[in-house]
Amino acid sequence: xxxxxxxxxxxxxxxxxxxxxxxxxxxxxxxxxxxxxxxxxxxxxxxxxxxxxxxxxxxxxxxxxxxxxxxxxxxxxxxxxxxxxxxxxxxxxxxxxxxxxxxxxxxxxxxxxxxxxxxxxxxxxxxxxxxxxxxxxxxxxxxxxxxxxxxxxxxxxxxxxxxxxxxxxxx
Numbered sequence: 001x002x003x004x005x006x007x008x009x010x011x012x013x014x015x016x017x018x019x020x021x022x023x024x025x026x027x028x029x030x031x032x033x034x035x036x037x038x039x040x041x042x043x044x045x046x047x048x049x050x051x052x053x054x055x056x057x058x059x060x061x062x063x064x065x066x067x068x069x070x071x072x073x074x075x076x077x078x079x080x081x082x083x084x085x086x087x088x089x090x091x092x093x094x095x096x097x098x099x100x101x102x103x104x105x106x107x108x109x110x111x112x113x114x115x116x117x118x119x120x121x122x123x124x125x126x127x128x129x130x131x132x133x134x135x136x137x138x139x140x141x142x143x144x145x146x147x148x149x150x151x152x153x154x155x156x157x158x159x160x161x162x163x164x165x166x167x168x169x170x171x
Contacts, residue, residue: 033062035094035111038070045069046076049128055104056127057096057135059114064091072128074135075164077114082161098134099141103127115156118142121163123151133164 038058042051051058051072059077061069071077074095080086081093093114101110103125117135120142125131134151136142142153154163 033066033068033091035060035108036068036070037108042070044072044076044128046071046080047129051128054128056125056132057098057101057103057106059096060094060111061086061090062092062094063089065089073132074114074119075127075129075132078133078159078164095135097137098145099137103134112137117156119154119156119159120146120149120151121154121159123149125149133159 038052040050040052043049044051045061049072051070054072057074059071059074061071061077061081063069069080071080077093077095081090094111095114095117096106097110097112097117098106101107112135114135117137118139119133119135121131121133123131123134123146125134133154134142134145134149136145139153145151146153
């Protein structure tokens, strides 16, 4: 009888062990993968468009296994990253830093951690998929962009579907 009880207790605890494993620090399981230079070979992992054929900041997702996914816009990067099935594979998110590059032709040398960026949403600049969030490393640059193009500034943890829903005219 005690063996049966021990087995039931063990089985009851397995889901909890799975939750503990899911909550591990991502850095301990992630193979480092810095942003990669973009070319005509890179398709958006969400919509399939050629990433470099459009203006505006792009995104890259570093997966835990070291692979890098490319995205034609910050919106598409977020749309992919916010899907529940993406979370287990996700290591890091990179976006173009518009404090260091221009909207029309973002530089491969100007990526930053997406979680550290400030985002202008609701602006008038067109990207691959409409008015995608514009990421900046410096508050002053975000405010200057906002003064010229409208919108408002949000931190990464303030972004959600409601904050970017009206940004997109495509998809």
